[in-house]
Each structure stands twice: as C-alpha cells, then as structure tokens.
Amino acid sequence: MKKNFWFLGLLLSLVFTACETELDDSSIKYRKRLVVNSFVNSDDLFSVHVSNTIPMSDTVYPDPIENATVIVNDGSQDYTLTYNLGLSKYLANFKPVAGKQYTVRVSAVDFVSAEGTMTLPNKLNSPKSTWQDQTGFDENGFETGTLTCYIADPRDERNYYEINLYRFDDFTQEWLIMQPNTTDPFLNQNAAKTDLGGLLIDDRTFNGGNRKFDFITSFGSAGNAYKYLVEVRSLSDEYYRYLQSLANYRKTSGLFSDPTPIYSNITNGRGICAGASIQRDTIQ
Amino acid sequence: MSYTYSKTERTFEYINDGEPFYYRWDRPHQFKMQFTWQAQTWLTINMSAMFMSGNVYTVPTGQYLTTDNKLVYDFTSKNNYRMPNYKRFDIGFTKEIKPYYNRGYREFWGLQVYNAFGFMNPINARWDVNTSGKLTLIGTTPFVFIPSGFYRLEF
Numbered sequence: 086m087k088k089n090f091w092f093l094g095l096l097l098s099l100v101f102t103a104c105e106t107e108l109d110d111s112s113i114k115y116r117k118r119l120v121v122n123s124f125v126n127s128d129d130l131f132s133v134h135v136s137n138t139i140p141m142s143d144t145v146y147p148d149p150i151e152n153a154t155v156i157v158n159d160g161s162q163d164y165t166l167t168y169n170l171g172l173s174k175y176l177a178n179f180k181p182v183a184g185k186q187y188t189v190r191v192s193a194v195d196f197v198s199a200e201g202t203m204t205l206p207n208k209l210n211s212p213k214s215t216w217q218d219q220t221g222f223d224e225n226g227f228e229t230g231t232l233t234c235y236i237a238d239p240r241d242e243r244n245y246y247e248i249n250l251y252r253f254d255d256f257t258q259e260w261l262i263m264q265p266n267t268t269d270p271f272l273n274q275n276a277a278k279t280d281l282g283g284l285l286i287d288d289r290t291f292n293g294g295n296r297k298f299d300f301i302t303s304f305g306s307a308g309n310a311y312k313y314l315v316e317v318r319s320l321s322d323e324y325y326r327y328l329q330s331l332a333n334y335r336k337t338s339g340l341f342s343d344p345t346p347i348y349s350n351i352t353n354g355r356g357i358c359a360g361a362s363i364q365r366d367t368i369q
Numbered sequence: 370m371s372y373t374y375s376k377t378e379r380t381f382e383y384i385n386d387g388e389p390f391y392y393r394w395d396r397p398h399q400f401k402m403q404f405t406w407q408a409q410t411w412l413t414i415n416m417s418a419m420f421m422s423g424n425v426y427t428v429p430t431g432q433y434l435t436t437d438n439k440l441v442y443d444f445t446s447k448n449n450y451r452m453p454n455y456k457r458f459d460i461g462f463t464k465e466i467k468p469y470y471n472r473g474y475r476e477f478w479g480l481q482v483y484n485a486f487g488f489m490n491p492i493n494a495r496w497d498v499n500t501s502g503k504l505t506l507i508g509t510t511p512f513v514f515i516p517s518g519f520y521r522l523e524f
Contacts, residue, residue: 104513106489107499108453110506113430116445120433138431138443141496142504147434280437326383327436334441341492343393344427346444347435348383355433355443 131177201358227304240293245325253312324359423452474524
C-alpha cells in the first residue's frame with residue numbers, strides 16, 4: 086500500500102511539473118529604432134527626449150542621442166529644438182499652447198526618421214480642491230480627513246484625467262505621493278493606477294458635468310502642517326492610452342497571460358508624443 | 370485522418386498600430402489521426418496523434434526607455450513569434466464491466482493518457498539567462514502528460 090502511495094505521488098508530481106525548454110530564437114530580429122518621448126504641458130518649455138531601442142541582451146540603459154535633428158511644427162511654423170546637456174533633452178524656446186496640435190519630427194544618423202503628433206488638451210477650470218479634518222475614523226480608531234477634488238468636465242468631447250495626491254513631508258521637506266484611498270465606487274471600479282501612484286479615469290460617466298471625488302487621508306499623513314497638493318492632469322488621448330497600456334504592461338504576469346505592448350504613437354519608432362494641462366491646488 | 374489549412378488574423382484600431390496580426394491560436398497546418406480498435410467485445414483501444422503548426426506568441430525583440438526613465442520591452446508586432454510545432458499522442462482503453470450480463474444497463478471504465486510520449490509543447494516564451502550565461506528564449510510546458518480515468522453508466 087505504501088508503495089502505491091509513492092507511485093501515485095510520483096505520478097502526480099510529474100503531471101503538475103511544468104517543463105522548460107530552450108526555443109529557437111533565430112526568427113526574432115531586433116530592430117534599432119528611435120525612441121521619442123515628448124510629454125509636454127502648458128507650464129513648461131516644449132521638450133523632447135531622444136534615445137534608441139536596445140537589444141534584449143543589453144543591461145545598460147541607452148544613452149540619449151545628442152546629435153539628432155528635432156523639429157516641432159505647430160501647424161504654421163517649424164521650430165528646431167536645441168539639445169540641453171543638463172536636462173538630456175531637446176528644448177524649444179516656447180511653451181505649448183492648449184488646444185493646438187503639434188508634430189514632432191526626429192531624424193538621426195543610422196536611424197529611420199520618426200514622427201509623432203499630439204494635441205494639448207484645454208486647461209481645466211475646476212473648483213479648488215479642499216481638505217477637511219476629522220471626517221471619520223480608520224480601523225484603529227484614529228481620526229481621518231477627507232481630501233476633495235473637483236473636475237469641471239468640458240461638454241461633448243471625450244476627456245481623460247490623471248489625479249495625483251501629494252502630502253508634504255516635514256522631515257524630508259518635499260512632496261511625497263499618497264496612495265489614493267477612496268470609497269468612491271466609480272474610482273474603485275474604473276480607475277487604473279499609474280506607476281507613480283495616481284489614478285487614471287475618463288469622463289464617460291460624467292461627460293459635461295461637475296464631478297467631485299473624495300479621498301480619505303490618514304491620521305498625521307501630512308505632518309504637523311497638514312499640507313496637501315492635488316494635481317489633476319487633463320490628458321491627451323494618446324497619453325491616456327500610453328498610461329493605460331503601461332499599467333496593463335506592469336500587471337501582466339503569469340504562465341497563461343499574454344504580454345501587453347506599450348502604446349506608442351511614434352511612426353517608425355517607439356515612445357510617446359503627448360500632452361497634459363495641469364491644475365495644481367495646494368491646501369494647508 | 371484529417372488535414373486542415375487555416376489562417377486567422379485580427380485587426381484592431383489600437384492594437385499593433387492598426388495592422389493585421391495573427392490570432393493567438395492561429396495554426397496554419399493541422400494534421401490529425403484517430404485510431405479506434407475493438408480488440409474484444411468488451412475492450413476498445415483508442416489512440417490519437419496530431420501534428421500541428423505552433424501557435425503564435427508575443428515575444429519582446431528589444432528594450433527602450435519610457436517617459437519615467439524605466440526600461441520596458443519593445444515588441445516589433447503583436448504575436449510575432451511562431452512557437453515550435455505541436456506534437457501529441459494520446460492513448461487509452463475502455464473496458465466494459467460484466468459485458469455478458471443482461472442487466473438493462475451497461476457499465477464501462479477506462480484509462481487515458483494525454484500526451485503519452487511527453488512531447489514538449491510550450492504555451493509561452495520568455496527571455497532568460499541559461500546556465501552558460503547566454504540570453505535565450507525559454508518556453509514553458511505545463512502538464513507534460515495527463516493521465517485520467519473514467520467510469521460510464523449507460524441505460
């Protein structure tokens with residue numbers, strides 16, 4: 086009988102053992118392409134980061150390409166960007182304007198030229214965010230507060246938002262991102278989380294309306310000063326897709342899941358050309 | 370015995386830059402054989418063999434930096450890698466219990482072994498460093514062979 090159990094055990098272990106084999110990778114060809122990352126907002130100068138794709142075997146980060154030609158067209162005029170060594174980016178001498186479409190063209194020696202287009206979303210005109218102390222208790226009996234942010238959503242268009250919450254740290258004297266804690270069913274069911282710790286939403290349930298979002302702040306989360314920063318970014322369609330795919334890319338794991346490629350709107354290259362209009366409210 | 374040639378593609382606006390790509394379970398060539406042998410009135414032996422093209426999977430071809438300075442995989446296209454050919458041989462038997470009794474119902478039991486030869490049919494592929502330190506593509510085959518048994522009552 087004992088022998089039979091050993092045999093059964095061996096059989097079951099063979100059944101449930103996954104085997105790994107080396108596969109022929111000769112059909113997989115690495116393509117060296119330009120990587121153009123241009124994420125702009127109306128508060129900062131137009132900037133473009135240019136690098137290239139690297140083979141799978143490389144473990145060192147690719148260096149920025151410093152000798153590329155980067156041209157930005159705003160629909161009426163071409164602007165040639167100059168390389169800023171300190172920032173490792175190509176900088177323009179103008180700030181992007183909300184509602185305008187921009188085309189970024191990048192060419193470099195040994196690379197096929199790459200191109201991307203984006204439109205900067207209009208600025209939000211939402212009511213200022215607020216914070217209220219002593220609005221509830223956590224599971225340990227400590228008092229919690231409520232941080233409220235508002236989105237005044239423009240009518241008749243699909244809009245995308247990223248909400249980032251920060252608290253001021255007394256010790257390090259810097260803003261630290263807070264993980265959003267909310268009981269809002271819309272956020273809990275529909276919002277995707279970004280790498281940074283923000284929330285990504287679209288306006289399909291409140292198109293054209295004013296939407297209020299409440300977040301719970303834990304006891305003492307903002308030190309003695311109780312200083313919070315609420316950042317609502319109105320994202321371009323491309324940037325929303327990019328962040329969504331990045332969130333899905335990070336989530337993908339396991340034996341039976343398919344990898345998720347990251348969204349790119351760069352023709353003949355990789356990366357993203359997108360923009361956001363940012364509304365920041367500081368509460369203290 | 371059967372042979373099938375098929376081609377399945379998908380096209381979505383926001384996937385694979387809007388270009389058509391092979392469906393995950395696309396297998397252009399499928400050759401299948403089925404053999405059933407009634408060895409005795411109470412014993413049936415069945416075997417099946419199949420040889421098919423491998424399905425497709427998305428394998429990274431390079432890496433690049435994101436806007437937040439993190440390295441991510443670059444995929445030239447969706448489902449860009451054809452897995453190795455799929456091979457499988459199944460064998461089993463069905464035995465009738467008390468075949469010569471007229472009881473108004475019939476009972477059977479049997480055993481089957483799925484992929485009896487233990488062919489490796491990986492379902493996914495990932496890059497990993499092998500024992501000699503070289504970056505290689507590794508395929509994972511879960512459940513190499515699966516034995517099973519059954520009991521059937523016919524009335």
